[in-house]
Amino acid sequence: MITRKRLAVGACGLLAALAVGLFPASATAADGPTAKEPPKVDLVLDVSGSMRANDIDGQSRMAAAKQAFNEVIDAVPAEVRLGIRTLGATYPGEDRALGCKDTKQLYPVGPLDRTEAKTAVATLAPTGWTPIGPALLGAAQDLEGGNATKRIVLITDGEDTCAPLDPCEVARDIAAKGIHLVIDTLGLVPDAKTRAQLTCIAEATGGTYTSVQHKAELSSRVRQLVDRAADPVVNPMATEGAKQCEGAPQLKAGLYSDRETFGEHRWYRVDVLPGQELRASVSIGADRAVNNDYGVLLRATTAHGREIVRGSEAGDGRTDVLSTGLRYPKAEIDDVDSDDKPVPETVCLQVSNSFSAPASVKTTPGMPVELTIDLVDGPDEASDVAAFGLGRGWWLLAVLALAGLLAGLVWGWISRWRISVWRTN
Amino acid sequence: MRRVGTLTASLLAAAAALTVAGTAVGTAVADTPSPSATASPGGAKAAESAPTEAGTSFRTAAAFRPGQKATAGASSGDYLYWVLPIDAQQRATVKAAVTLPEAKARHGASTWQLDVYDGLRRRQACTYGTQTAAAAKDAATVELSCTLRTVRAGADQWANDPLPGSYYVRLTVVDLPEEDLGLPVRAAVEAEVKETGGIQAVDGTLSTPLVAGTVTATLREPEDGWSGGWWSDRWVWTAAGGVLAALAGVFGYSLTRGSGRPSRA
Numbered sequence: 001m002i003t004r005k006r007l008a009v010g011a012c013g014l015l016a017a018l019a020v021g022l023f024p025a026s027a028t029a030a031d032g033p034t035a036k037e038p039p040k041v042d043l044v045l046d047v048s049g050s051m052r053a054n055d056i057d058g059q060s061r062m063a064a065a066k067q068a069f070n071e072v073i074d075a076v077p078a079e080v081r082l083g084i085r086t087l088g089a090t091y092p093g094e095d096r097a098l099g100c101k102d103t104k105q106l107y108p109v110g111p112l113d114r115t116e117a118k119t120a121v122a123t124l125a126p127t128g129w130t131p132i133g134p135a136l137l138g139a140a141q142d143l144e145g146g147n148a149t150k151r152i153v154l155i156t157d158g159e160d161t162c163a164p165l166d167p168c169e170v171a172r173d174i175a176a177k178g179i180h181l182v183i184d185t186l187g188l189v190p191d192a193k194t195r196a197q198l199t200c201i202a203e204a205t206g207g208t209y210t211s212v213q214h215k216a217e218l219s220s221r222v223r224q225l226v227d228r229a230a231d232p233v234v235n236p237m238a239t240e241g242a243k244q245c246e247g248a249p250q251l252k253a254g255l256y257s258d259r260e261t262f263g264e265h266r267w268y269r270v271d272v273l274p275g276q277e278l279r280a281s282v283s284i285g286a287d288r289a290v291n292n293d294y295g296v297l298l299r300a301t302t303a304h305g306r307e308i309v310r311g312s313e314a315g316d317g318r319t320d321v322l323s324t325g326l327r328y329p330k331a332e333i334d335d336v337d338s339d340d341k342p343v344p345e346t347v348c349l350q351v352s353n354s355f356s357a358p359a360s361v362k363t364t365p366g367m368p369v370e371l372t373i374d375l376v377d378g379p380d381e382a383s384d385v386a387a388f389g390l391g392r393g394w395w396l397l398a399v400l401a402l403a404g405l406l407a408g409l410v411w412g413w414i415s416r417w418r419i420s421v422w423r424t425n
Numbered sequence: 426m427r428r429v430g431t432l433t434a435s436l437l438a439a440a441a442a443l444t445v446a447g448t449a450v451g452t453a454v455a456d457t458p459s460p461s462a463t464a465s466p467g468g469a470k471a472a473e474s475a476p477t478e479a480g481t482s483f484r485t486a487a488a489f490r491p492g493q494k495a496t497a498g499a500s501s502g503d504y505l506y507w508v509l510p511i512d513a514q515q516r517a518t519v520k521a522a523v524t525l526p527e528a529k530a531r532h533g534a535s536t537w538q539l540d541v542y543d544g545l546r547r548r549q550a551c552t553y554g555t556q557t558a559a560a561a562k563d564a565a566t567v568e569l570s571c572t573l574r575t576v577r578a579g580a581d582q583w584a585n586d587p588l589p590g591s592y593y594v595r596l597t598v599v600d601l602p603e604e605d606l607g608l609p610v611r612a613a614v615e616a617e618v619k620e621t622g623g624i625q626a627v628d629g630t631l632s633t634p635l636v637a638g639t640v641t642a643t644l645r646e647p648e649d650g651w652s653g654g655w656w657s658d659r660w661v662w663t664a665a666g667g668v669l670a671a672l673a674g675v676f677g678y679s680l681t682r683g684s685g686r687p688s689r690a
Contacts, residue, residue, distance in 0.1 A: 187607065190607075192603065192604070195603065195604075195606060195607070196603075199502070199606060199607075206481070206482060207481075208481060208499075208500055208502070208503045209500065209502060209606060209607045210500040210607045210609075211500070211606065211607030211608055212607075213530065213608075217609055220498070221500070221609075224478070224498065227478070228478070228481075228485075231478075231480075231485060232641065233484055233485050233639075234484060234638065234639045234641065236484075253638070254638070255484075255638060255639060277631075277632065279545060279635070280545075281545045281546040281547070281637070282546075283483060283546060309582050309583055311545070311547060313547070313548055317599050317600070318597070318598075318599045318600065319599075320482070320504040320597075321482070321483070323483070323542060323546035323547070323548075324545075324546065324547055324548075325543075325545025325546050325547045326545070326582070327545065327582045328582055329582060370483070370484070372546075372637060372638065372639070374637075374638060376632055376633045377632035377633065378632060379579055379629060379630060379631045379632055380579070380629050380630050380632075381579075381629050382579055382581070382627060382628035382629030383628055383629075384628045385627065385628065386626060386627065386628060386659060387578070387623070387626035387627060387628050387655070387657050387659055388628060388655075388659070389628065390623075390626075390657070390659035390660060390662070390663045391659065391662060391663050391666065392623050392624070392626075392658070392659045392662040392663070393662065396662060396663070396666050397662070397665065397666045397669055399666075400666035400667065400669055400670040400673075401666075401669045401670055401672075401673040402673070403670055403673075404669065404670030404671060404672070404673035404674040404677070405673040405674065405676060405677040406677065407670075407674050407677065408673060408674035408675060408676060408677025408678040408679075408680075408681075409677040409678070409680060409681055410677075411674070411677075411678055412677060412678040412679070412680065412681025412682055413681050415681075416681055416682070
């Protein structure tokens, strides 16, 4: 009876162990997307004089844009807060100073009244200049507030002629505010200069650039971008790494964003308890024109500066980000009184990069850094090369069979010898 | 003597049969494709269907499972991201096909690249496959593929070995004429996994797979959950070896016994 009970307990234990083995706790399973705030999208439309050109499927650029807007307004997902801003819509004159301020909010970012929005779009007529920089600043203001995902969709047919305010730098400054804002750009039948400017804006904010030649492309792409804003995404928390480990920000498990200029080092600190595993990964975005070869290094060191482990990556050519990561399982402490509170170890994380840029490229603000920190239970350390020290293969079978045979023979001879000894006595 | 002989012979035969059966079980386990690979698209739930959009960063990567075909419309120059779960002892091959813009809109050849990163965003090596391919000016499609190393259940902290968890796929054009940026392309990505069995069954396991907190979709883990990495056909091999050794022992013992009576009375 007792044996049976014991057996049952053993079986239960085994089952539990199996269950644990089969379904490891999914602690890494994030805490889900950050509290659901409606995503905001601002469509920024160029209404400059050049939009009159009749070169999109035989229609004027303006007509194509209007039709696309109507289709997009019809198809906006319910949770998206949509706004519309125009540039070059009101001032038809020749005064540059005035023309370069000409941007206004056509429809405020908020719950969408489809009829109202469409009526507003219908009133537009190609008029003035192309002040992209001020329009982006205005759009960023329209989207201000909240922690939601924000997206600007810029549709234009010409480059910004309102120097010295470079729209690309404006875009990078907006992105550097850490407000989760992405700018997607669409060029209507773009020329080389427009393309360069729009790709620069997109690159600076992690957005995309599309060149539109046909009407259908325009509406489907804008719709895709608006839908993308509605996708659930985990937004990072802004942090600012220090120059050395001392005084560096203390990070918990989560997703963080920061900025780092060329050749700069940023330090962060993480507390790791014995028996925990630290997982960290870092991505540095190449948000501007950088030289062809680059690298990133993530190092975990002790508080005294001894390196524990590092992750590094290098690359060349066209890229959006360069990433690397590391794991640091801190060993369990065995000989400690159970009532002692375990003392966490402070691990310093250093993020450095070897990006460089031509002299003409501005180095501030720094490149976007995305840092993920995860703390999970430590792994079962390997005590053997093979799983559980088990063997495999024909050699194993042959060795075992041979050993068995020899053991059998020896055992047989011993017992024979013993019998004959017994008989003789 | 004869009886023992027959017994031993039959035992040996049984052992051999068992061994064969053992390996058969082993290979059967090894050959079984991951259940997700056989999941019929019709039977899949709506939430589990393959994505028709791609993400544009690690954070927004679209999740799919091996066996599914993820598609996306994009502009050339976009960085497209997908994420899929790969479990221990699986060897994954990621394939991508890009349908290029119509040839008359393009100005020259382009080069496309497929990169795979693990759950810690570390780049993973492709053991074979065309990871980077050039498309001629008049080509209609580009095909890329990347076969990863076999995923191991555990590795020491200094190693870059592939571990069970999320794997990010990044597809992008790395070289093209400036004028061709932003043209519409279509991309399709699929992955197949092959169970390699116990050959790569290593000791030590992660407590949790390397799934980044940003991957929140339901497709972030294999259909039947993570294996936990304890099973491998090494158990079968070792057990079969034990049985064989026991039988060989009996056989060896019987050889020394003769007919059961000492010959010298």
